[in-house]
Amino acid sequence: MDGINALIDGFGTALTPVNLLYAVIGVVLGTAIGVLPGIGPAMTIALLLPLTLRLEATQAFIMFAGIYYGGMYGGSTTSILLNTPGESASVITAIEGNKMAKRGRGAAALATAAIGSFIAGTIGTLGLALLAPEIVKLAIKLGAPDKFAIMLLAFIAVTTVLGSSKIRGLASLGIGLLIGTIGIDRSAGGQQRLTLGIPQLADGIDVVVVAVGLFAVGEALWVAAHLRRGHAEVVKVDGARMGREDWRRSWKPWLRGTAIGFPFGAIPAGGAEIPTFLSYALERKLSKHPEEFGHGAIEGVAGPEATNNASAAGGLVPLLTLGIPTTATAAVMLGAFQSYGIDPGPRLLSDHADLVWALIASLFIGNTILLALNLPLATVWAKLLNIPRPYLYSGILFFASIGAYATNTSAFDLWLLLIIGILGFFMRRYGLPVVPAIIGIILGPVAEYQLRQALQISDGQLSGLVNTPFSVTVYVIAVILVVAPVVIDRIRSSRAGDGDGDGTHHVPHLTPQSANQEGQ
Template sequence: MDVLHNLLTGFGTALIWQNLLLALVGVTIGTMVGVLPGLGPATTVALLLPVTYVFDPIGAFVLFAGIYYGGMYGGSTTAILLNIPGETASVPTTLEGHPMALKGRGGAALATAAIGSFVAGTISTVGITFLAPWMAELGKLIQPAEYFAIMVLAFVTVTSLVGDSVVKGLATLFLGLSIGLIGIDNLTGQPRYTFGVAELYDGMELVALAVGLFAVAEALYSVSRMRHHPRQVVPQAGKVWMTRDEWRRSWKPWLRGTAIGLPIGSLPAGGAEIPTFLSYNLERRLAKRREEFGHGAIEGVAGPEAANNAAFSGTLAPLLTLGIPTSATAGVLLIAFQIYNLQPGPLLFDEEPALVWTLIASLYIGNVMLLALNLPLVKVWVKLLAVPQSLLTAGILVFATLGVYAISQNVVDVAFAFAFGGLGFMLRRSGYPVAPMVLGAVLGPLLETQFRRAMSFAEGDWTVLLTRPISATILVLAAALLVVPAILRRRRRTTVPIGQ
């Protein structure tokens, strides 16, 4: 009853017209910025921190919450229509969303992404409201060995994204892991793979990597085929809405994606990349029409987008209850708390109940605003596909350059983005997938850190990975996912039908 009373009190403050206006401005800015490659919610919140000095803390965090959710919604738009993920967590969405757009079902893909994000955001916000203390306690039980096992599972599942070519998936995965090792070694302080370039001491800028491999590579690929193989985009098929069959195929992935994204996003070092890839893999394995995957299966959009939104929402639980940021945006929000002389943690609910519960209430309101804002825009966004290919390619390169430069104001990162664009173009022409490469680069440093911590706690005994029940179970599952499909494929090839 105390939770409901506090939540109602929070709604009373959040529904004041000034806070409603700030929420609307936040979701609008977040959606617009989410559409631009490279400019995610973390960058937007950081840029607006000085502007919010004139606001009271409640108004500032209502605005930040709107930007936070709006950025998640906007990232799926370019992923679906232009094959350019706004953030690395949107990479799985490109695998099915863009083929749907090319087949004339871009409107349905955008609709299932928006509705799935709304469903996941609402359910995960309810989870934050009632389960945040319990989720925080669960996060305390997860040790480095379990984190390492979870990341190994994510790496194994990514091999299923490339069909039968496990070797190609593993090749690009290890290439991404190598990129993730670039920079100063946190343990020894020695530079690794920097080749004397000072800009690499802090590691490779992941935005430059993602924008290069997708935005720049997509532009180069389009230019290479423009004369002899122009892009064939099927006009919008039927109405710009989901059919009854697409509704039926989407609602279960929405719920499954939420169930995957919320708990993983709530764990320290959880992030949104792992649950989105896990959700895509799960939907591919459970799909009745498995042959559609890779060619525009709506389940491959609905599940990852729900997992993405739920994971981002889940990051607020450890931030508010433990003061632990589990994503870049959560880290910027922690800085915002400190600017207002507030310390997130267990005492925050007692010392600043008005702020906490107004923030949670604003998440519900922002979710509704985003659904009302984005569904009518589906018809507008779909028209991007009608833009002439030459203009669209030029626009992609311009926004990609601006997006990368806005992150660090460093021309070197822009050069790296175009270098990765050339690499992504060659990989695409050779039939190698780039999604495992992105996942390896993003999670590689975390994998190394958690492995070292596990070895430090166990005094160098690597068997700790197998003696802890949770980590052992996850590693066995990862091994089964890697070995069992290979065995089944071999059996199908060697089995001779009776009578032949």
């Protein structure tokens, strides 16, 4: 139970007036951003990185915690008020939530989403607080071969589970690894690699520039090239709040959603769309009112919303214990840790215990603030949707530029930003998912280091990579991840009688085309 004591200390840190202020700023900013079309939490944190680098690490992460949960919540508010194909994690919410709102049950839909998110977020964060120290106890014993195996698993998982094409996922990972290799190789000989003789590249490309370039500039260019005209209709929020019947129908989906979301978030490459879909399917099956599904069933909002938030909490488990990000937002947060010179991984919890527990405590606080703020403010948030698109996307490019410049106060970074932004544009254009690239950039150098360590210990014997039961297990899982979809595909296509490429076809509703979006 040492986790609980540490958590109480964390609350002590997070509840000081200044830190509380950062939590509120984070939550408000995160929600606003989540409501705005086209901006996700990953982009928000990327854009804020240059600003926060002057803050104390604890304060920055308290703010990021707020953005992390706030962004998720903002996304679901818009999908209830407008029927837009939003972030991948709130696609399901839009189905039932918007229908409820149109039937005049908007207030109840928003309430069940808010309370469900709160409950799932709180239980999920508690799960994180209890689980993290236990996982660290195991993880601290892991050696270089084990760590390398985990990273390889993360690479494989993120490329095979996300997105619809493995080739494009791996190509994206390759591009990420390539960018991550640029610069002086510090651990072996100190030679410059892939720098083209450009002195500014000797230190490598700043992770801030990469994150801002891929997520902000790339996204803004992509949206600008395909700017939607026309409007979505905002549904007026009126009607009764949650009644007794709504509560009765919501509480089980909340808890079931939490139970589904947390583990999915915690495994590398979980993502949120698969568990939210599962929760939706489950609620539909268990509901006493299956006929209401598709016409605004409250269970169909309560379950997936809870799942969504629980999986966000779960996603922090591998991030804080192993240094493995499972979503774009987590990847950018990992980049933020690195910018502070903090190495997330098994030692994080012992070396920077204050920071981690303050972060976890502020997740609880942020969740509570969200519940307090959002129920009354939903219609105010909807006003943000009136901002004309030109100003919105110009704002993104403006803050991206200022941030990239401020990182090293050098115009060279602006050119890099543009190049990476254009790369991000073409990746979106040709269906190369962005998440494997950012994970490759961040984990590539770490993986190289662990591989080198492992093989030095074993004196160059490749068997040194598989000499622990843990690493063998991880490789087996990795192989299953690669082989299972192919086998399933074969069986399915032999039944359907059409042989098809590399398994690019998939279940239509399960992986919406936004699967590689920076959903959460």
